[in-house]
Amino acid sequence: MGDRHLLALDLKAGETLLVSGATGNFGSATVLTALAMGARQVVTPGRNEAVLVDLKQRFGPRIIPVRLSGDGTQDIAAIDSATEGPIDAVLDFLPPSADASVARTAIMAVRPYGRAILMGGVGMLGGDDLSLIKGQWVYEPRAVHTMVGMVRSGQLDLNQFAVTEFALEEVNHAVSHAAANNGPFKLTVVRP
Incomplete structure (x- = not known):
């Protein structure tokens, strides 16, 4: 889900996290995981109003939805005015097709000496580039144990997910279903 990225980001309880791409599959799962890990607030900027409303309804006052306009200066101001203090870290899940300016907007909202991880590949298709100083591929093995521990303790509520199961012999139907019913949660x- 998002645990391995949040561990790489060194997210600590009480910090404010901005999830760029929070309205997508990986981003929304990361919102759930960040809350379970003790994030004080999770800022969820995006353009999909329905998903922003859903995130707020699901998780309450710790979710700070921010409707993006596409104007970087205006969006940074909207993010800054929506939060109750500085943003400690950004985790970006925007796809390669997204404009790098959106990721740059999120990164510019982070406090001095804050942290950012670009996971989605924004800017990889050419055009406007983003320069990275440090990166990480995959995750440490401890991420799996941390995630399992959060599920077992009840910190991470997997009931947020609508799960549709298929038998192994129905794999083609499962692929078709996944393509047609994709979205947050x-x-x-x-199942074999």
Whole structure:
């Protein structure tokens, strides 16, 4: 989900996290995980009003939705005015097709000496580039144990996910279902 990225980001309880791309599959799962890890606030900028409303309804006052306009200066101001203090870290899940200016906007909202991880590949298709100083591929093995521990303790509520199961012999139906029913908090599972 997002645990491995949040561990790489060194997210600590009580910090404010901005999830760029929070309205997508990975981003919305990361919002859930960040809350379970003790984030004070999770800022969820985006343009999909319906998903922003859903995130706020699901998780309450710790979610800070910010409707993006596409104007970087205006969006940074909107993010700054929406939060109750500085943003400690940004985790970006925007796809390669997204304009790098959106990721740059999120990064510019972070406090001095804050942290940012670009996970989605924004800017990789050419055009406007983003320069990275430090990166990480995959995750440490401890991420799996941390995630399992959060599920077992009840900190991470997997009931947020709508799961549709298929038998192994129905794998083609499962693939079709996943393609047609993709979105935040929707999972398609194939069971042997």
